[in-house]
Amino acid sequence: MQPPPADTASSASVAPGPVAVLEARGIVKRFGHVEALRGVDFEAHAGEVTALIGDNGAGKSTLVKILSGVYQATAGNILLDGCNVTFNSPSDAHALGIETVYQDLSVAPDLTPSANMFMGRELVLPGLLGKFGFLDNARMRRESAEAFQRLKVSLKDIDMPIASLSGGQRQSVAICRSIMWAKQVVFMDEPTAALGVVQTRRTLELVRRICDTGVAVVLISHNMRDVLEVADTIEVLRLGRRIARLRNNNISIQDLVGAMTGALDSTADEQVTA
Ligand SMILES: Nc1ncnc2c1ncn2[C@@H]1O[C@H](COP(=O)(O)OP(=O)(O)OP(=O)(O)O)[C@@H](O)[C@H]1O
Ligand SMILES: [Mg+2]
Numbered sequence: 001m002q003p004p005p006a007d008t009a010s011s012a013s014v015a016p017g018p019v020a021v022l023e024a025r026g027i028v029k030r031f032g033h034v035e036a037l038r039g040v041d042f043e044a045h046a047g048e049v050t051a052l053i054g055d056n057g058a059g060k061s062t063l064v065k066i067l068s069g070v071y072q073a074t075a076g077n078i079l080l081d082g083c084n085v086t087f088n089s090p091s092d093a094h095a096l097g098i099e100t101v102y103q104d105l106s107v108a109p110d111l112t113p114s115a116n117m118f119m120g121r122e123l124v125l126p127g128l129l130g131k132f133g134f135l136d137n138a139r140m141r142r143e144s145a146e147a148f149q150r151l152k153v154s155l156k157d158i159d160m161p162i163a164s165l166s167g168g169q170r171q172s173v174a175i176c177r178s179i180m181w182a183k184q185v186v187f188m189d190e191p192t193a194a195l196g197v198v199q200t201r202r203t204l205e206l207v208r209r210i211c212d213t214g215v216a217v218v219l220i221s222h223n224m225r226d227v228l229e230v231a232d233t234i235e236v237l238r239l240g241r242r243i244a245r246l247r248n249n250n251i252s253i254q255d256l257v258g259a260m261t262g263a264l265d266s267t268a269d270e271q272v273t274a
Contacts, residue, residue, distance in 0.1 A: 019082040021046045021216045022067060022098070022185050027076035029062050029240075036062040038240040039076070043233075044185055044216040049207060051227040051248075052220045054237035055260050060220045063237070064187045068100045069093035080184070097183030101175050101191050109163035109170075113155055114144035116162055117177045147180045151206055168199035175206060185216045192226060204230050224253040236260055 020043035029037040037059045044050045052060050065071040067078060069087030078085050080096055087093045090100075107116045118140045124133035145158060153172045155165065162170055171191060178186050188207070192200040207230050211217045221227050227234060228248060236244040236259040244259045257263070 018045065020044060020079070021081060023079040023082075024063065024067060025077045025079070027063065027066060027078075028074045029059075029066060029071060030074045036240055037066070037073075037076075040237065040240065041242050042067070042235055043245070044218050045233070046184075046216050047211055047214045048232040049211050049217045049219055049230050051231035051234045052218055052237065053222075053224070053227060053234060053256060053260060058237040058260070059240040060237055061189055064100060064189055064218070064220065067093075067185075068098055068187055070100075094181065097181075098185045098187070099178035099182035100187040100189065101171075101178045102189055107162050107170050107174050107177075110161050112141075112161060113148070113158045113165075113173045114141045116173055117144040117147065117180060119177075121181070143180075144176075147176050151176050151179065151209065152202070153206075168195045171195060172199070172203070172206075175203065179206075179210050179215075182210075182215050185218065186210060187218045187220075189220045190222065191219070192221065192223065200226070224256050227256065228253065238262060 022042075022044045024040060024042040027037050027040040027042070028035070040059065040063055042052070042063060052063070054060050062071065066073050067087075069090040069092050072088065078087065080098075085096065093099075108119060111119065114137075123136040123140050123143075125136045126133050141158070148155060148158065153169075153176055155169055155173070157164075162173060165173070171194065175188070175191060178188075191207075192203050195203060204226060207217055207219060219227070219231065228251065231248045234244075234246045234248055234251070234256065235242055236246070236256070238260060243262075246255075246259070
């Protein structure tokens with residue numbers, strides 16, 4: 001299937017180069033009278049970190065929830081590899097290789113790290129006549145341990161419930177889980193917000209490592225230093241609209257803050273370049 005023609009009305013969709021692995025066009029989302037998104041465009045490219053920034057309430061989490069099947073858009077289109085897709089639920093997005101690490105931590109505290117890694121996707125040993133199988137706990141434990149090792153996440157005991165880990169370690173498990181399943185896109189909604197200096201550093205290294213495997217990483221962060229450190233491209237949302245798409249090239253924190261707050265509006269057109 002060929003990608004549909006570009007939306008010429010969207011001055012922000014000017015990125016040259018290959019087709020975006022995931023693209024949003026004109027996404028509108030209303031919650032009753034609240035219009036959280038007012039026609040947002042967005043792109044994520046394979047092997048790149050795209051930072052999604054904006055002030056509180058700009059619409060970042062809402063956009064991510066739409067692009068990962070949690071919410072349905074009121075209007076607009078989502079394209080995967082240039083083809084229109086519809087996500088009716090997170091499992092639709094999962095099936096297409098799209099994973100999310102949520103702002104509000106989403107691990108099950110009573111389960112072990114490996115049970116969390118395979119939550120909802122448990123491996124089952126075939127039972128009698130291929131029916132009534134048992135959970136293949138040994139394999140899930142082994143594959144989880146391999147994933148933790150590969151991503152350099154050290155947990156003191158992978159057989160203890162997640163509740164016994166620190167917040168940062170739980171976040172690492174949530175990130176590893178998403179990476180293990182993501183084939184196309186990983187959204188990370190403020191993955192370092194609750195982390196200390198060392199864990200933040202490790203998480204940012206992890207972000208670069210995932211991206212080097214060819215997956216598109218979308219990082220939401222309020223920490224502009226982190227954004228400038230890891231992002232290839234920066235998308236800026238304000239009041240439910242994308243107001244800039246910037247290549248991370250000679251940009252300062254002041255430029256980003258200016259774009260988020262509107263202080264640089266007089267030069268906004270020049271900023272909407274890739
Ligand atoms: N479930 C909901 N019901 C009603 N309004 C909502 C809902 N979710 C988000 N909103 C509203 O949509 C707007 C965008 O919220 P969103 O959470 O997407 O912002 P954000 O950019 O992620 O902010 P933050 O940086 O604080 O996480 C806000 O005005 C918020 O109040
Ligand atoms: Mg948010």
